[in-house]
Amino acid sequence: MAVSKPMRHFLAVSLVGLWVVLLSLIFVYRQINNHNLHNHFDAHNRVVAIMVRDALLQTGLHTLLDPAVGIKEKTAIFTDIDGALRSLLRRVPVLKVKIYDLNGLTVYSTDWAQIGEDASGNVGVITALAGDSRSDVVYRDQLNSFDGVVEHRDIHQQYVPILDPRNDAVEGAFEIYSDVTPLLVRRREQGLFLILVLTVIMLSFFVAQYLVFRRTDQKLTEESAGREAHLRELEAIKADLERQVRERTAEIEKGRTFLQSIIDGIGSPLLVIRPDLTVSLMNKAARDNKPRDWPADQVLHCYQLSHRRDEPCSGEDHPCSFAAVLQHRRMARVRHTHYDADGNPRIVDLLSTPLFEPNGDLHGVIELEHDVTEMVRMQAGLSESEARLQAIMDHVPDAIFTLAHDGSVRTANRAAVTMFGDDGRSLVGESFRGYFRNGSASAVFQGPASTPDPGSSEEVEMFHADRNAFPAEVWVGDIVSAQEQGYIAVVRDISQRRKAMEELEKTRQQYFHQEKMAAIGHLAAGILHEVGNPIYAITGAVSELHRICLSDEFVDHGASNDIVRSTEMIDQQINRLSKITRDIADFASPRPGERELLDLNGLLQSTARLLSYDRRFRNVNLGLKLDPGLPAIVGIADQLVQLVMNLLINAMDACRAKANGTSEIQLSSRRDGEGVAVTVSDNGIGMSVDVIARSTEPFFTTKTTGSGTGLGLSLCDSIANAHCGRLAIQSVVGEGTTVVLWLPIDCEKEEQKIRQEGRGKQP
Secondary structure (H helix, E strand, C coil): CCCCHHHHHHHHHHHHHHHHHHHHHHHHHHHHHHHHHHHHHHHHHHHHHHHHHHHHHHHCHHHHHCCCCCHHHHHHCHHHHHHHHHHHCCCCCEEEEEEECCCCEEEEECCHHHCCCECCCCHHHHHHHCCCCEEEEECCCCEECCCCEECCCCEEEEEEEEECCCCCCEEEEEEEEEECHHHHHHHHHHHHHHHHHHHHHHHHHHHHHHHHHHHHHHHHHHHHHHHHHHHHHHHHHHHHHHHHHHHHHHHHHHHHHHHHHHHCCCCCCEEEECCCCEEEEECHHHHHCCCCCCCCCCCCEHHHHHHCCCCCCCCCCCCCHHHHHHHHCCCEEEEEEEECCCCCEEEEEEEEEEEECCCCCEEEEEEEEEECHHHHHHHHHHHHHHHHHHHHHHCCCCEEEEECCCCEEEEECHHHHHHHCECCECCCCCEHHHHECCCCCCCCCCCHHHCCCCCCEEEEEEECCCCCEEEEEEEEEEEECCCCEEEEEEEEECHHHHHHHHHHHHHHHHHHHHHHHHHHHHHHHHHHHHHHHHHHHHHHHHHHHHHHHHCCCCCCHHHHHHHHHHHHHHHHHHHHHHHHHHHHHHHHCCCCCCCEEECHHHHHHHHHHHHCCCHHHCCEEEEEECCCCCCCEEECHHHHHHHHHHHHHHHHHHHHCCCCCCEEEEEEEEEECCEEEEEEEECCCCCCHHHHHHCCCCCCCCCCCCCCCCCHHHHHHHHHHHCCCEEEEEEECCCEEEEEEEEECCHHHHHHHHHHHHHHCCC
16 A cells, blocks of 8 residues: 555654654663763762771871872881771772872872872872862773873762861872772663663554554545545536526526616616615616726726715615615615716715515615706705804804894794703793893893884893803894884893903902012012111120130129020920021011922921911910821912911901900811812801801902902902812801812822813813
């Protein structure tokens, strides 16, 4: 039986792999044996060296190794040493022992002929005299690299340092030759046996693989022959089917030609469309609309032919007639914009009729087009003027109404619907008077008889659709036509304009406040400079007086102690005065206007300490309760100091306004979620619910005229918002007020969160 190509490849690869594995195992086995041999004899010879050293110490080893002892004295002990060694090593496979002194001279050898040889250049001797051991296996008939001679047997040669047992100092070196021939013979025998066993195992595995692969190859060959036979049968069937198809195609083409001649006589474009939206048949009028650059033999989809697009019609503005027929299984009519062969648009009415198979399945649709471009163009011209007028009105930002003679709304633009309408009702037919706040329409529009002069306007109060009042500027004019008289009213929301004016006034007041604070800062800096010089002079004089009183030259020691106590008191007051001036200097000194990492507790402490110098706070118990684990925040120090100072001053004013009782203010800080909370609590007069609701409005104040501007809490609220924080006010009339300032730890992260929430709320 012929061997197949895959079988030959298998045999070649398997044989190569078999030899590679076998050689690898032999190599690993030899490496392991060599390693074990070295380790065994290294340990063995080290033990032998220690035994020999201990045995020879009794027979004059020190004398033998001493370079100062003459050769005659050493020769006298050779016999004793030789006898001791032979007795000690008679059962040990040691062939020869050499002893070297520190100069590398052979002072003893079991082969007496080698005594006196100079081995100072021997690498093994040098290594042993350095305190380390050196060994190697020398095989038969190979050069001994240590001694430079050819060995005639397998030996293990090792150089071991001789250590003085008293101090472990190197006194010389042993060279021990061990016979390893029996071990190597056994290792070779074991290696040959292992190679034989591995060879038998690998060959058995190879034969088993060969048999399995050969059986598989035979099966595949049989299956391939069967497939070829089936393929020949299929080719014969295919040839017969192609013959039948050609005959049937000829019959269909004949009928198609007859049908085409009939539909070509229809003047309007007619298409037969398959369910996949490809055009299976079209008349001459439809072919005339075909794109001129489209290949004649390429299949067209209906939307490519009519719309010059690569996707089906969809949506309410361009419904697909085929989809309507498919859904309702009846005739459908739609209006589309199609294109002629030159790409010019034309408006057509499509009449789509379903085509059904005998079994009831939908085969396609017949689509007939009617050009209605001119008719649509005439209809569009009729409404163009009205649409243009409405578009102009819808783009005017002010609300524009046309009113009937009785004041009811006829039309309203988009801005008017946004301003006054809602989803629940229409503005048309409503009374225009109903949008005015009570009494505010008397001078603007009370009816036809009291309409002001055309072109006049007035500011009034009106209502939004949600019945919220807003300021507006209303202009009313006449509309005179042949049929009846009417009016036009223009309403402009001026809420933003008033808000801008209020913001401008607020900004102006803040600017005045900042200018005043800057002037106070410059004045405080000058005063502190002038106060500092006398403080330094007084400090120097007190120090000198204190030194004199404590010196031995001062006679009256009793008076000296009184003066020392007085000077210490003066020094304490000077330090207090210096601390006050430093606090004022820190407050008055300019700080960066950009955000920076701040110690909020430090700001609170310095602000409270600075206000404690104010005489108005002398009768107020100002307590601090600060969280020592409060994290640092990012903010503008000057603004936060101003915010806390305003809150404390407001709390102080509320406490002073109370008729009796102890005035107490508590300033505290704590960690609150992703931010920190600063709380200012007082036991003052408190605020009502209405006052709390308006407390942050600009220029709103409950103080007497000249006592406040009404910008304190408004400014605090602005600073809190600028730091992505918020103010919360809780108060009970007669019991006190608590203001909580919440500030985020990471202002940028909070700003990003606010922006994301703002986008999520957009319609």
